[in-house]
Amino acid sequence: MTKTFHSYHCIIPPDILRNVAEKGNDAQRDWAYKAIEQSAQLRGQREVVGLFAALAAVPAGGKRRTVYDAKNGLTLPGKLVRGENDPSSKDKTVNEAFLGSGKTYDFFSKVYDRNSIDDRGMRLDSTVHYDFEYNNAFWNGRQMVYGDGDGQIFERFTIALDVIAHELTHGVTQYEAGLVYRNQPGALNEHFSDVFGSLVKQYAKKQKANKADWLIGKGLLAKTVKGVALRSMKEPGTAYDDPLIGKDPQPGHMKDFVKTTRDNGGVHINSGIPNKAFYEAAIRIGGNAWEKAGRIWYVTLRDRLRSNSQFQDCANLTLAVAGELYGTGSMEQKAVQEAWDVVGIKAK
Amino acid sequence: MIVRYDRSGGFAGLTITAEVDSETLSAKEAKTLKELVEKAFPLDPTKKKKATMPDQFEYEFTIEDHGKSRQYRVNDETITAAIRALSKWLIAAAQQHQP
Ligand SMILES: [Zn+2]
Numbered sequence: 134m135t136k137t138f139h140s141y142h143c144i145i146p147p148d149i150l151r152n153v154a155e156k157g158n159d160a161q162r163d164w165a166y167k168a169i170e171q172s173a174q175l176r177g178q179r180e181v182v183g184l185f186a187a188l189a190a191v192p193a194g195g196k197r198r199t200v201y202d203a204k205n206g207l208t209l210p211g212k213l214v215r216g217e218n219d220p221s222s223k224d225k226t227v228n229e230a231f232l233g234s235g236k237t238y239d240f241f242s243k244v245y246d247r248n249s250i251d252d253r254g255m256r257l258d259s260t261v262h263y264d265f266e267y268n269n270a271f272w273n274g275r276q277m278v279y280g281d282g283d284g285q286i287f288e289r290f291t292i293a294l295d296v297i298a299h300e301l302t303h304g305v306t307q308y309e310a311g312l313v314y315r316n317q318p319g320a321l322n323e324h325f326s327d328v329f330g331s332l333v334k335q336y337a338k339k340q341k342a343n344k345a346d347w348l349i350g351k352g353l354l355a356k357t358v359k360g361v362a363l364r365s366m367k368e369p370g371t372a373y374d375d376p377l378i379g380k381d382p383q384p385g386h387m388k389d390f391v392k393t394t395r396d397n398g399g400v401h402i403n404s405g406i407p408n409k410a411f412y413e414a415a416i417r418i419g420g421n422a423w424e425k426a427g428r429i430w431y432v433t434l435r436d437r438l439r440s441n442s443q444f445q446d447c448a449n450l451t452l453a454v455a456g457e458l459y460g461t462g463s464m465e466q467k468a469v470q471e472a473w474d475v476v477g478i479k480a481k
Numbered sequence: 482m483i484v485r486y487d488r489s490g491g492f493a494g495l496t497i498t499a500e501v502d503s504e505t506l507s508a509k510e511a512k513t514l515k516e517l518v519e520k521a522f523p524l525d526p527t528k529k530k531k532a533t534m535p536d537q538f539e540y541e542f543t544i545e546d547h548g549k550s551r552q553y554r555v556n557d558e559t560i561t562a563a564i565r566a567l568s569k570w571l572i573a574a575a576q577q578h579q580p
Binding site for chain 1: 489490492493533
């Protein structure tokens with residue numbers, strides 16, 4: 134690749150972009166995609182639409198993962214330690230991030246025919262060993278970032294597949310509904326990450342809805358902490374109760390909705406309400422939760438929700454989507470209605 | 482000077498708080514606190530705030546000094562090395578001076 138490829142200011146002939154988009158390697162395709170996006174914004178070119186199509190037409194199954202090591206520093210992404218075709222690393226954290234993002238990619242691809250985070254084969258970048266004893270994992274708008282945990286409260290954050298799928302789903306939400314990360318839209322953003330976090334785990338374990346644990350972050354809490362996980366979709370508020378970290382604060386009903394300015398308006402707290410609704414819908418429908426309940430939620434996230442959607446909107450839209458997918462008055466639609474009833478929201 | 486620290490959010494949504502009153506500190510510690518605060522927050526609070534990305538921590542600092550109160554909010558996108566140094570020191574000091 135030549136230097137000029139990095140400059141978005143120069144005007145690159147569309148046929149060159151198309152060629153790179155269709156035949157280039159991963160890095161070149163990423164570059165072409167960015168250049169096309171840039172020129173679309175700058176010039177509003179008509180031919181750009183066709184270029185996007187050329188990129189999108191690259192055969193599916195293009196699973197591309199890279200893992201970086203921050204070496205306990207703060208610089209992202211850090212040092213490249215494993216690419217898609219590289220052998221496994223001696224570092225189990227690197228391999229967990231690599232395999233976990235692969236399982237999540239496969240889930241979205243096979244179950245919902247989605248090609249990566251942006252549905253255009255975006256490369257899945259993860260950074261491990263971020264900061265020192267960092268008790269957290271996050272999605273920074275471009276990539277997944279994992280801390281090692283301090284060993285006192287948390288283990289390393291790559292230890293649980295649902296955590297990895299949760300982070301990656303934040304990317305999906307960013308490209309689809311774009312739910313604002315505050316108050317009810319923020320709690321819905323968290324909710325969808327927990328839903329697909331749990332479903333990726335259930336899919337990997339081939340578990341039916343009534344056999345799954347519906348826990349988020351099982352294995353993440355250090356052994357000395359009194360708790361089974363960080364959240365329970367089945368029974369919000371029961372995941373942990375410990376002298377050091379307190380009690381799981383999640384509500385499972387609108388009457389217990391928590392008003393707070395912390396945590397962007399309680400996005401990790403009030404997500405318990407829609408989480409419980411999803412669990413109730415999945416149990417009522419039965420079978421594999423990713424097949425019907427998951428599809429209703431996925432289509433709602435992809436096509437119907439807007440950046441400022443509230444819980445009530447989510448209830449109404451999942452009810453409508455259930456009707457569209459499985460029929461008005463179907464068992465599936467009734468299950469969705471009853472599920473929202475359980476948490477105190479009348480879906481209309 | 483009283484400094485309150487409040488960290489919320491993150492994947493786990495756990496809140497950590499700490500409060501340090503310079504009156505309870507030795508003269509040397511109080512001087513360190515003052516210096517750390519000055520380094521962390523050289524300017525008045527600005528209205529601008531970069532959005533917190535999913536699962537990042539949110540940090541809120543409240544500083545009461547000479548009858549005035551100032552508040553600063555940062556997140557994992559906007560936190561600086563100096564603010565991190567202050568955070569670390571506050572947590573350690575709060576643990577040490579627990580009643
Ligand atoms: Zn999250």
